[in-house]
Amino acid sequence: MIGHFGLVLGLALLIALALRGVNILLAVLLSVLVIGVTNGMAFQEIFLEYFPFGASGAFTFAGNFLLLFLCGALFGRIMAASQAAQGVAMGITRRLGAKRALLIAMLVCALLTYGGVVVFVVIFTMYPIGVTLMREANIPRRLYAAAIALGAGTFTMTALPGTPSIHNVIAARSLGTDLFAGGWFGVFAGALMAIFGMWYLERQWRLATERGEGYQATPKDEQMAAMAAATGKKLPSMGKSVLPIVLVLGMIAFPRFLLLAGVEAEWIRFTLAQPVLWASFALLSGAVLCYLLFPPVRKNFVRTAGQGADDALLPLINTAAVIGFGGVVIQTAGFHAFAGWLLELPLPPLVSVFLSANLISGITASASGGLQIFMSSLAPAYLEAGVSPEILHRVANLAAGGLDSLPHSGAVIALFTLMGLTHKEAYRDIFVVTVLVPLLAALVVVAAAMLLT
Structure with missing residues (x-):
């Protein structure tokens, strides 16, 4: 009984510490100790077996996905x-x-993240x-933040086929599928x-306008506006x-199209069987093309590449x-006991997948973390x-992207911190989208899959 209580206490501690802004690594280590x-x-x-090196260990995951993050x-x-990126926007x-x-924010974020640009960038x-x-x-800041979250952290993360997102790759690697599974x-x-x-x-924007709610500037906004103005005339x-x-995206899709066209080759099978390597190679090729096309990146390429490597470390x-x-x-x-309870519920398998993947992602406040544990x-x-x-690949991905954005989510906290918002001001809109x-x-996809398969 004390073990069950400790499990609940550890989960509650992780959520409480994350909401208070405590570093997630410290929060995890303290919560793990309690559990x-x-x-x-x-x-x-x-600390030397289950946390670092188990089947769902931290170092096990980091070793498998370091190249993709990098x-x-x-x-x-x-x-x-x-x-x-600014040129696209x-x-x-x-x-x-x-x-x-709002539509612009959603579309730009969706295009960039679907193409492999990291959410924080x-x-x-x-x-x-x-x-x-x-x-x-005259848009309220809270709604613009929600539009960014909608474009960067929902359908391009878990739904659209072919994306090199970590979630898509986790499922492909675990199930032996490719990045277009359940497309x-x-x-x-x-x-x-x-x-x-x-x-x-759009509805909230209209209601806000009727109430007289609009944009309110902050000192940081003035700095950002000056930055955008300084570079706006030089954008490609x-x-x-x-x-x-x-x-x-073309490199990721090309082997799939060849296979659908009846072309058989060993390298095609290799690319589909190794989603981490092939997606990483596609991203690296995109970086090389940037180097060739855009002179600004060539001036400080070594420093920029080093900053990119640093960018990989914190999310990883x-x-x-x-x-x-x-x-x-x-x-x-x-x-x-919890897993056994989920599996024994008198529910259709896909409904059970939806429920279990959602709950695990909600507990961890991470779609990628929850999906890895689920897999x-x-x-x-x-x-x-x-x-x-x-x-299973697509439904589990979709389910993992539901409860992952609860208030203790690291991505939510980072977005609010950057834009000068609080949970009280902006979380309702983030929660909805x-x-x-x-x-x-x-849920709609689960119902459709049950009818059609």
Whole structure:
């Protein structure tokens, strides 16, 4: 009984510390200690076995996905340094106009993240541009932040097929599928998220305008506006800026298209069987194209590449720490009882997948962390129950992107910190577009998959 209490206490401690802004690695280690001690684990088991090197260990995950994080961060940093990311953003802005600022924010973030640019780089790219958009269109800051979250942290993260996102790669690597698994279901879910999310944001903008609520500047906004103005006249064209993203996505899709066309080759099978390596190579190729196309990045390439490598470390360590937390949790009797309860519920398998992946991601406040734990601990049971790997890939991805954005989510906290917002001011809108809307889309896909498969 004390072990079950300790498991709940450890989870509550992790959430409380994260909400207070405590470093996630420190929060995880303290929470792991509470869970391990109350469940009778020895210190060496906690910190030298289960947390670092278990099937869901922090170092196990970091070793498997270091290359993908590194290449993704390099690509994102070089896209920013070359001003290509800004070129994409300003190109869409000029075509749609500032009055469609929420749609612009969503589209730019979606395009950049779908092409492999790291979410944190996207946030920092959109903030300087967003100051101008918010000011011209008189948009409340909370709604602009929600539009960024919708574009960067929902359908391109878990739904759309082919993306080199860590979530898509985790599922492919665990199930032996490729990055396009369950593609049509993903496209359908992505469309639902984008449409309903934008409907909600536009409606809230209209209501805010009627109440007299609008944009309020901060001292940091003035600095960001000056930065955007200083670089705005020197940005590359949108057509040129989008080429590295097209290359990344094209390289990922090309082997799949060849296979569908009946072309058989060993290297094609290799690319589909090694999603981490091939996605990493595609991202690296995109970075090389940036180097060739854009002179600004060549001036300080070594420093920029070093900054990209640094950018990879914090997300990798934080994600690995959350997964290591799960690696300890899954060793407890309470988790095994919880998993057994989930598997024994009188529910169709896909509904059970939806429920279990959501709950685990909610506990860890991480879609990637929850998905990794789900794949290592529960996915084999669903495969044995007859769920196809391709459907399991997409449904589990969609489900993991539901409760991952609860208030203690690291990405939510980072976005609010950057934009000078509090949970009280802005979390309601974030909750709707990154939790409620993805949950709805995932449930619709579950229903469709049950009818069609």
